[in-house]
């Protein structure tokens with residue numbers, strides 16, 4: 001029995017690695033930089049090492065005038081996405097930025113790409129966008145860039161269900177609710193319709209979670225804590241986000257429910273007032289396609305900040321030796337007092353190697369109150385550590 005479950009796990013891991021190593025998985029960042037900003041204390045002396053994801057949060061940190069941000073991602077498609085955003089800033093036309101990444105679509109996207117953006121990209125990013133730039137075209141079957149990529153395809157499936165059940169106006173009411181009471185009212189109108197045999201089947205599929213970039217190890221963490229597994233976890237997360245926190249500026253959920261942002265509900269990097277500032281600083285962000293471990297092994301730089309997102313959950317049970325090696329490298333490359341930020345599907349980071357706890361201190365007094373205000377709302381915990 002154990003052998004069979006090991007084989008199934010190995011197969012699931014291979015499928016996950018294959019899907020997440022060449023396809024765009026995250027078309028937008030799924031971590032709240034408003035919380036990060038309060039924890040990181042970034043300034044002009046900050047030298048940041050972080051995982052790229054969709055690059056939005058690196059652009060957000062750049063607003064704090066940081067010295068340098070090294071964005072590392074094992075998936076070249078994620079770096080290609082950040083490079084495209086960088087190219088649009090370098091090109092200098094705000095409307096193109098808003099149409100591509102605010103509206104998620106732009107007529108003539110292919111022409112603009114070939115005439116104005118392509119030469120501003122490094123070769124691997126050119127190769128990626130030569131094949132994928134059509135995802136911004138209104139003629140594309142996705143309708144919006146935010147419904148492309150693997151997580152976007154799941155969002156599209158949910159969006160289709162909302163349309164099929166004629167819930168779009170209820171969703172619009174929810175998103176424009178004036179207070180928590182109104183939000184709760186509209187949410188409870190929609191919620192019963194969200195749960196049906198199809199949605200429950202979709203959530204239970206390993207393939208769905210793979211497309212959303214949730215590996216089996218992270219799924220296991222969630223299933224350990226919730227009696228009814230992922231379904232209960234998602235139900236509780238939706239309740240928290242839609243009934244306990246103001247929805248008006250929750251751009252994370254808006255974009256997946258509608259396929260686009262609005263000027264008053266979008267990531268900071270899309271605001272017109274920030275365009276020139278970011279354009280002037282854009283050269284300070286560098287992308288690197290590599291595992292974090294390899295990137296650190298090859299680096300002779302020390303960093304003041306490490307932003308690890310939730311990627312340690314990916315390694316916690318399946319690659320504990322790699323996780324230990326990675327932490328030795330992090331500690332070797334940390335400036336004194338360096339801040340390390342990460343999120344997890346576990347309530348406590350007890351999956352970290354023993355020696356780590358002798359070298360860092362955690363600050364739950366800072367993270368716990370902020371975690372409750374996290375607009376994404378799908379993590380069990382947020383952790384800030386400082387290097388001793």
Ligand SMILES: C[S@@+](CC[C@H](N)C(=O)[O-])C[C@H]1O[C@@H](n2cnc3c(N)ncnc32)[C@H](O)[C@@H]1O
Nearest residue numbers: 026029030031051053073074075078291292311
């Ligand atoms: C861990 S995922 C999580 C997504 C995240 N919560 C967000 O904001 O969207 C973030 C990124 O980390 C990358 N990644 C995962 N493990 C990695 C590793 N060991 N080294 C480098 N990048 C990694 C993935 O390719 C992905 O783009």
